[in-house]
Amino acid sequence: MKKLAVTLIIFISALIAGQVHAQAFQQGDKLLNLGLGLNSYYSGGVPFGASFEVGIDDDLSVGANVDYLSTSNYGYRFTALYFGGRGSYHFNRILNIKDEKFDLYAGAGLGYRSFSWADSYAGISIDAYGSGIYLGAHLGAKYYFSDTTGAFAELGAVGSTNARIGVGFKLK
Template sequence: MKKIGVLAGALLLSMVMYAQNGGYSKGDKLLNIGLGLNSYYSGGIPFGASFEVGITDDISVGANFDYLSHKYKGLGDYKFTALYFGARGSYHFNTLLNIDNEKIDVYAGATLGYRSFSWKDGYSGSGLKSSYGSGVYLGILAGGKYYFSEKIGAFVELGAIGSTNVRIGVAFKF
């Protein structure tokens, strides 16, 4: 997993190094849909989505959602499900870094929301006590997007992003 994180970081860095003007501006509506490349919970493939609206040329706000579920089979069956949902805000570095390429968007942000975690075992059907309790969560991220066309691109995000710390996927701009 460390190799995947290093590869994603290198991709993000190359986006910054070769960028010349920003692919983000006030009023943009941004939708990211992606998969986590790893899981904090030792199983499953995290799925996540975020939606943000540009309120200034540098700041966007919106919401995020993350889902992960996995079933362990063996001596006893165990299943967990983690749901994350909350508010998200991002600072887009295009102006600050003098990025002058409409295909590139470099950003960092934070999320504040609620994590719902459930864990069931096959013997009793009840939830097990776990250190992954439900409650408020705070996340941080750094990301980059490359738009293949005016409205569709790819993104990579690194940080505390729901149930993963590396997410890749498809980016849409409306």
């Protein structure tokens, strides 16, 4: 399943990619990331996540994120939903990275996570299974294949996973 997801993301990126004239991160950029977790903190499932950020200057972006995971095994179902705000510092200028296709960033997030668990054999359903506020952190890199499309990878506490890969877009 994971190999299929990675192959699909790479294939879609290659189809969308056009001429390479991308610029490094800058003020006003609207960034959308769609990705899959490479693992899960919980007992199975493939986490799906999305984030959207807007560049407030040439180094900082702020926005929101959402992460969803659902798994079902042996009569039980577990669902995790994370949503909140996030901010990132883009290191290209301070580290003097000249490659206009590459964006290196790190940041933090704060939000709410909601867990639910159900056991169909025992007839038990719990909606607040450890739900509450979460603090996350991420280190990421994005490589643009065109002005608007690239691939990204993030490590850290990024929802229900600690590693995510996917497709990133600059929206006009």
